Amino acid sequence: MTTPDPMTDEAKRLRAAQELLDERPRPDVRARVLRAAAESAHGHRVDKTTRRAPSERAARRWFEWRPMAAAGATAVAILAVGIALRVERETSNEAPAAPSMSTPQPPAAAPATAASPAAAPAAAPPATEPAVQSPARMQAPAAPRAALRRQAAPVNPDDWLRRIVELRRAGKATQADEELARFRAAFPNVNVPADALK
């Protein structure tokens, strides 16, 4: 690389002459150029500011996203409530039919079914015992599960016998016989009165 020769007389003369004449551009040129530079760099400056204060940037980002987060949380809450209500409604629709359609279960039968939910659907028809046998029902909210527990709980033998007697008086002998068979299985040691037998 060849560097300028500082000892060249003409180079010295040129520099001396230019220093003496002190030639400068108009000041407004500088002002215009610097203004254009500032405008050009404006977008970058914002980024630099945010780079210097990461916590501030995080806070700003949180404020920007907060409405969306709130909306999302609200939607999830509404969905959860909707699911809970639907489950409860389904359970309550089935609950009134349970005492009439299904006979009271023997005390040992309910725990056995609950202990082996996978095997239960094969043991009993889903139409009559879905609330206890379905695994989804096992995760039902507290209120429906309490209803299920009440349904599966052993009933009073006297009430059960009284219902059998009512069935016979109503002329529903077949149904009364089925109920009696279940009663005997559940309470083998209880004496059955005569009006429940005929």
Add this chain to the structure above:
Amino acid sequence: MQVRDDSCQSEADESLMSRFAGGDVLAFEQIYDRHERAIYRFLLRSVHIPAVADELLQEVWMSVIRYAPNYKPQALFTTWLYRIARSRLIDHWRAREPEVLERLHEPAGSDCDATLMDVVPADASAQPEVQAMDRAQARAFVAAVEDLPAAQREAFLLHVDASLTYEQIASITGSGAETVKSRIRYATAKLRTMMQPWRDSA
């Protein structure tokens, strides 16, 4: 006379340009103040009219701002800057003085006596003369520089005022380093001849 440390100067320029590309306006202000007058003088010597030089100076720096994102720190900033300035000058001449463009590509000594360097020896007593230069002499010397053929003037100014090497000037002007060297020699010889009456009177 001010002699710059080219290596340190260039590094600082490139660092400042990188900072400006990242949005630092103060870095641009520094680099502008550092080169404003040299670029202005280069333009003024080339077009002779201060108002035109002002206009071109603004265009040069607007180009620097526009092209800053494309600037690669590997390139010497001064070379890049003068290449932009030369491009603006060529645009100016193409629009207003097309004949100057033709002279920019003339051979080194086409307008100059081939034996000029021999008949006009270097002036050994130049230093006191330079020190004693008055305003009239300064104007006369600057006018002599402006009267140089375009290619010689360009090479001389880039070498003397912008402190660029022959190779750097060659890369800016698109000519060979030897051609640049010849142009500078012819320019120097011509300036000696033109300033001879001033020396005689002194």
